Amino acid sequence: MYGVVVALSSSKPDYTIPSNSKLVEEWTYANKVCRHTLLNALSNYLFDVYCSYKEAKDIWDSLILKYIAEDVVRQRFVIGNYYHWEMIEDKDIKTQINEYHKLLEDIKAENILLPDEFVSELLIEKLSPSWTDYKQHLKHMHKQMSLPELITRIIIEDTNRKEFATATAKGLSAKANMVVDSDAARHICANISAFTFYTSVGDGKEYVYLGDSRTTPVLGKGKVLLKFTSGKILALSDVLHVPSIRVNLISVALLGKSLCMREKEHSSASNTTIAMESSGYFAAKLKKQNDNVSSGSVY
Template sequence: MEHQVDTATDASISTSPVALPPLPHMSNAKPFPNISKIKVFNGNNFKRWQESVFSIDVHGVAFALTEEAKQIWDSMTAKYTAEDVGRQKFVIGNYYRWEMSDDKEIKTQINEYHKLVEDLKAENINLQEEFLAGLLIEKLPESWNNYKQQLKHKDKQLSLADLIVHIIIEDTTRKEIEAAKAKEIATRANLANIVANVKEWVVDSGATRHICANKNAFSSYTPVGEGEEIIYLGDSRTAQVLGKGKVLLKLTSGKTLALNDVLHVPNIRANLVSVVLLGKVGGEGVIRI
């Protein structure tokens, strides 16, 4: 008996293509990182370079690509992390051992200290501003002890930048004082052997005027009226000025030192040469002949 096909059933089967459902959207998929942002490692400061790599999340990709990449990464981390630790110890040691001295320029030493602080920052060692300023004060040379005490007793703590400016100003002032003292010593030396037929002359750094007790020492003289002018002496006494004029002092070098506007005060104990007036170049108080 022949098998008959149910054409009615076959007619219900469609021969058209079946549409597949869409694939689910991969919302968590990450784009491949832009590795062009990674700088070539130059062998210095591995930790900072490593952090830059971490910031673009490329290390996970490298590990996923090959086991060999992971081994290279681990090897670099072990090698350069140890080197960074050694570098940090070196920088910290330099900072700790650094000292200031009177033999070197203060500005040069300030620059050295600033370089040490920058080296610490490069190693991600960030110290508080108060600590950096306080240590610089402690490192000042022994001759600066009084200045150090003044800074320590200030009500307000100076920042490192303000402290450096303060120190440089103090250094400039000290140099000016030292130069003035050196000039005074030189002046005293030059006048130590004054030859004159008058009373002894004293080179006085505190005197603001030339003073002479002997009227006969004046080469030119103008009387001053009684009570018109007085001077104050060191012991709080006053003395009457009787006149003023020019006095010529002969030096052992053969030259003559002309003192202008010298006050005549008979009861002065010693004739005074004012260092202040001598130090004024081109001033009215002195003429060298």
């Protein structure tokens, strides 16, 4: 289209001026070539829109305005996704890091360049609330980490947390009469005396579903404390009180999310600390312990 692209930027010369006759002839030819080329390249829908346009310049200007506006909207959408993205507790850390990489690729595709330091520091800020202490640790490091280095540290920390939660759960299971399973959604306790804080649930308002399709009512919920031989206390919140459960159970998934250790408080109110040597609590998969206990999952 060399020699005719002038029709994309110039309107038809004034044909009433005799000296413009040559220019009008050249423009008319250029406009014809450009107009037909543009219309042939359009989809059927856009062809119907622009076929009535007589000048190639009008078609060209309209298309530029349309698609530049769409580019701006797309950029705003991509930036918004990147800004509002947060890491959440219930999702695999590697999956979320892959999501972050995808957002960065979308940013780059829009020709938006972000400094490496900014990309790394923002990922630290996006860590979920249970990572607050580790976030502070990363922020106080003197060395500026690249994104790959930061991701490696985060994955190692996540692996260590999972191993610690599993080991802790196994230790609790050995010490107390519990069943541990990573498939369970809730902690359940059969013994109301184990609760240090308790709220009743209205009759018939809440149930748990067992693996054999039976349901059993929840009478209340609250906090239960597990005592370790080291003297430390593990506090489990939102524990369901289900008297009909014959085996007290613990959810590894919830334990990994809400694990919080605190030192035993030496006070006269020692009866608020529950020793777990002879009784256990919490929700998980009902394993077959004896003839009186059903097997299946609690949901």
